[in-house]
Amino acid sequence: MRLRLSLIGCWLITWLIWSADVSAQPVEVSLTEYDRLLRATYTAAQRGDLLEVRALADDLTTIRQVRMPDGQIAPVDQSWLAEMLAQPTPDLPLISARLGALIDALEPTGSAVAADALQHWEAVFNEPPFNRSQSESWLTRFLNWLFERLADLLPDLPDVPEAPVAGDSSPISGIIWVMLAVVALLFAGLLLFWVRGVRRVFQPVTTAASPTTDPVTFAAAQRLAEAARQAGDLRNAVRYLYLAVLLWLDDQKILPYQPSLTNREHLQRLQDWPALRDQLLPLMTTFEKTWYGLQAIDEATFAGYEQQATSLFKQVRSPNEAAS
Incomplete structure (x- = not known):
């Protein structure tokens, strides 16, 4: 009886270890299947079909390795696609552009057309609005810019005397209050200017109504x-x-x-x-x-x-x- 229980326990432990090892294996597909998923997602993004893009992205983002024709394994990471689709309003033109760049990058090494495509996409992504810095948040960049402008506008403060004598009518305290009021007004003006700029950036672009499908003639x-x-x-x-x-x-x-x-x-x-x-x-x-x-x-x-x-x-x- 004890021997039977021991054998069952060993079998369960072996099965759990094997299941964990299998589940930990990264999803691997062939280069042909990877290219097919990229092109299907690219076509759906071109059409503006968000539902189709989300459905294809579920398969695409699970891929971690691609087996090349020569047998080598290439790691891939499509987490950027999941992050962009998680936004309230996914930017389908930008998703389409990045997928197109990936498809062009799959051209054979040494191809003149592939090198030309890479140079072209680098030129596109180095222009607004794709060249936004990812190292700092927008709030950090705004605060740095604001403090630099304040430092340029404010004059050097005069030396503040030691504790004034009671009843002293020195004009220093009045000057300080005036300067603080000027700083407050400058800060309010810069804040208003920044808010107007943000509203202009995030204001939706009004375009003429377009058909749901592209013309075929x-x-x-x-x-x-x-x-x-x-x-x-x-x-x-x-x-x-x-x-x-x-x-x-x-x-x-x-x-x-x-x-x-x-x-x-x-x-x-x-x-x-x-x-x-x-x-x-x-x-x-x-x-x-x-x-x-x-x-x-x-x-x-x-x-x-x-x-x-x-x-x-x-x-x-x-x-x-x-x-x-």
């Missing part, structure tokens, strides 16, 4: 671009005009448009059309800086952007003309 994309321009929404106008360019190239049987591909991957497929690739590159750069980088665009800049697109439309009338 060149004519529809052009109509949406023109409607957005008439409404004063130049940011969406740039996006729809860029989409019209891709759909136009698809209509001409030159570049099949696939929403799951990144802009760099579309550009890479024009290696046999160097002149056309050079025309598409500035259009893509302006779109990404305006849409993902939130760079402001005025009527004059948009007019130049529209002229570039029109020039491409006129040049590419058929695959034969583009090849020449």
Whole structure:
């Protein structure tokens, strides 16, 4: 009886140790499966489908290791995606930009296109609003800035005499009170200025109402671009005009448009059309800086952007003309 109990106890201990070891193993997937999840999440973020992004992120954030084609194991960490989705209003354009950068980074080592993509994304993320310092909180940066401004504005305080004699009518105490009042007014003015700046930063951008799905034809994309321009929404106008360019190239049987591909991957497929690739590159750069980088665009800049697109439309009338 005792022997049987001892055997059962040993079996239970062995099973618990094995279960703990299995549960501690990190989730590992192949590079193909990892790339598929990244592209699916990227496509959902491009569409603005928050529910689909959350569902895919549940699988993506559990991955800790990726097995490369040569058998090596590469550690990955997608905790940034869970943190961004935990915000009250997740920034889907920024999530899409970061996922696109990850997809471009999976290009084979030494690829000129991958190096070009990395340089491009570094340029985008080094511009506002992506270059915010993560080392200090906003409150610490504000207090440091406030104290520096006060130190620049305030004059050196005069030496305060020792305890004044009772009944002394020295004007020193009055000067100190006046200076304290000036400091209080300066502090109140700086605080009001900061509050107005914060409200301006977090004020939602009003844009023209856009459809829930992207257009699938060149004519529809052009109509949406023109409607957005008439409404004063130049940011969406740039996006729809860029989409019209891709759909136009698809209509001409030159570049099949696939929403799951990144802009760099579309550009890479024009290696046999160097002149056309050079025309598409500035259009893509302006779109990404305006849409993902939130760079402001005025009527004059948009007019130049529209002229570039029109020039491409006129040049590419058929695959034969583009090849020449």
